[in-house]
Amino acid sequence: MSSSDPAADLRWMRRAIELSKRCPPSRTAFSVGAVIVGADGEVLAEGHSREVDAVNHAEEAALGKLPAGDPRLRAATVYSTLEPCGQRASRPHPCAELIVAAGVPRVVVAWREPSLFVAACQGTALLTAAGVEVIELPELAEEARAVNAHLVG
Numbered sequence: 083m084s085s086s087d088p089a090a091d092l093r094w095m096r097r098a099i100e101l102s103k104r105c106p107p108s109r110t111a112f113s114v115g116a117v118i119v120g121a122d123g124e125v126l127a128e129g130h131s132r133e134v135d136a137v138n139h140a141e142e143a144a145l146g147k148l149p150a151g152d153p154r155l156r157a158a159t160v161y162s163t164l165e166p167c168g169q170r171a172s173r174p175h176p177c178a179e180l181i182v183a184a185g186v187p188r189v190v191v192a193w194r195e196p197s198l199f200v201a202a203c204q205g206t207a208l209l210t211a212a213g214v215e216v217i218e219l220p221e222l223a224e225e226a227r228a229v230n231a232h233l234v235g
């Protein structure tokens with residue numbers, strides 16, 4: 083069910099990077115953008131860090147706009163500028179678990195989480211172990227990182 087269109091992946095990731103620029107700046111958390119795209123190339127939801135509250139993550143904000151069990155999620159791709167978190171202090175479930183629970187089969191990321199707030203992000207490992215396809219777009223990592231220049235230089 084998952085599509086594999088490199089040009090579309092780059093286009094949606096650029097959209098997610100634009101969303102990440104809307105995040106209220108934080109000294110203790112990354113600015114991240116996320117877009118959930120359905121199998122037919124339709125945007126199902128968008129989100130960015132701290133959109134709903136001070137500890138909101140982008141993927142969580144986007145998933146929260148869709149009803150639980152939305153069948154379109156089972157053929158969707160989550161584009162996130164940063165690797166989804168595999169652990170977090172502020173919520174019971176990290177974004178990787180939320181994505182697995184939603185039944186999303188495919189995740190595209192631009193930037194691997196640097197060891198700044200957690201020692202080693204386990205998000206990709208958690209997703210892969212659950213059978214989710216994770217694709218990295220290293221060519222957009224610098225753009226995704228640049229939005230966080232206040233944190234990582």
Ligand SMILES: [Zn+2]
Nearest residue numbers: 139167176177
């Ligand atoms: Zn997260």
